[in-house]
Amino acid sequence: MTVMSETIHELIDIGVNLAHKRFHSDLEQVMARARSAGVTRFIATGTSVPASREAHALALRYPGTVFSTAGVHPHNARQLDAHTIPALRELAAHPSVVTLGECGLDYDRDFSPRPIQRECFQAQLALARELRRAVFLHERAAHADFCAILREHASAKLPTVVHCFTGGARELEAYLELGAHIGITGWICDDRRGSHLRELVRMIPEQRLMLETDAPFLIPPRLRSRRKDGRNEPANLTHVLSTVARALDRSQAEVASLTTANALRFFWGGA
Numbered sequence: 001m002t003v004m005s006e007t008i009h010e011l012i013d014i015g016v017n018l019a020h021k022r023f024h025s026d027l028e029q030v031m032a033r034a035r036s037a038g039v040t041r042f043i044a045t046g047t048s049v050p051a052s053r054e055a056h057a058l059a060l061r062y063p064g065t066v067f068s069t070a071g072v073h074p075h076n077a078r079q080l081d082a083h084t085i086p087a088l089r090e091l092a093a094h095p096s097v098v099t100l101g102e103c104g105l106d107y108d109r110d111f112s113p114r115p116i117q118r119e120c121f122q123a124q125l126a127l128a129r130e131l132r133r134a135v136f137l138h139e140r141a142a143h144a145d146f147c148a149i150l151r152e153h154a155s156a157k158l159p160t161v162v163h164c165f166t167g168g169a170r171e172l173e174a175y176l177e178l179g180a181h182i183g184i185t186g187w188i189c190d191d192r193r194g195s196h197l198r199e200l201v202r203m204i205p206e207q208r209l210m211l212e213t214d215a216p217f218l219i220p221p222r223l224r225s226r227r228k229d230g231r232n233e234p235a236n237l238t239h240v241l242s243t244v245a246r247a248l249d250r251s252q253a254e255v256a257s258l259t260t261a262n263a264l265r266f267f268w269g270g271a
Contacts, residue, residue, distance in 0.1 A: 008038040009256030011241060012263040013234040014183055015102075015136070015163050015212035018044040018066065019054035022216040022231050031062070034234040038256070042066045042234055043267065045102050045136070045163075047073035049087045052097075059096035067267070069136050071101035077112035077120035085123055092131055098267040100128045101136030102163060105149075108141040118145065125153045134159035134266060137180070143167070147174050154178065159266060164214050165197075172200050181208040181266055186236065189220035189243045198247035210266070211240050211259045 013034070017023075023030055034042070044059065046052025046069045055068035070091035072084060091097050103124040105117050112120070128135045137160055139146040150160070161181040165172065175182065182204050187194040201209070219232035220239040245255040264270055 010260050011039045011237050012041045012260050013237050014043050014210045016042050016215045016234045037235040037238050039234050044068045046070045048076040067096050067098045069099050069101050070097050071103045073102050074106040074117045075111040077117045080120045099134040099136045102138045104138035105142035105146045106140040128158050129156040137162045143171050183210050183212045185212050185214045186218045186220040201247050206258050210263050213237050
């Protein structure tokens with residue numbers, strides 16, 4: 001009989017949309033499956049003020065296991081008003097809120113006008129400077145503007161992580177030059193869209209690599225047949241781990257250990 005604990009590695013999912021409606025009906029089971037797979041901490045992503053409050057509520061419901069971010073995703077930047085930054089500042093005061101974001105730029109879908117996206121991003125970076133907080137970043141099809149804005153705040157030396165990196169070598173080099181950590185999702189498991197990441201992940205300094213699912217999105221392709229609805233879960237972080245480990249030609253235990261240590265250091269100062 002195989003002893004499961006021999007193959008389970010401690011993992012931290014640094015980006016999971018736990019407050020998403022697709023988890024409302026079975027969140028307890030989702031979390032139980034993740035814990036059985038070795039995921040010991042979850043960072044629930046905030047993408048608007050209401051969503052950040054929902055993520056924080058989950059952190060209060062599951063203390064020591066679920067933590068959250070507080071931010072406005074570029075898709076929701078049009079919601080920016082006089083109350084947004086004060087609301088994020090209030091959320092950020094709670095110990096269970098471990099970073100600001102998800103914030104950045106997304107010119108791929110342009111759900112919010114680009115000038116408003118830039119304004120919203122700048123406002124959240126300014127808040128991060130004021131509070132001396134880390135930032136959870138999002139970028140799609142907006143690399144030049146995204147990097148230009150980050151460079152404006154370079155003097156603050158804000159700890160940053162580029163969430164769900166899917167870009168090319170040029171983009172990765174720029175983010176690393178800016179001192180960013182890099183979050184890798186199940187995109188790397190996709191032979192059609194993400195195979196290039198298996199080469200690029202070797203470029204990431206090992207102390208700046210972290211793993212995430214972005215669940216319920218980005219289910220690894222080989223798992224799609226198991227769920228008709230295509231929902232991803234934090235338990236599937238093990239598939240990201242195994243693919244990254246193969247790409248780095250390292251054991252899963254080694255990669256789990258270093259990425260978990262990186263997340264502990266980045267979000268909790270090593271706690």
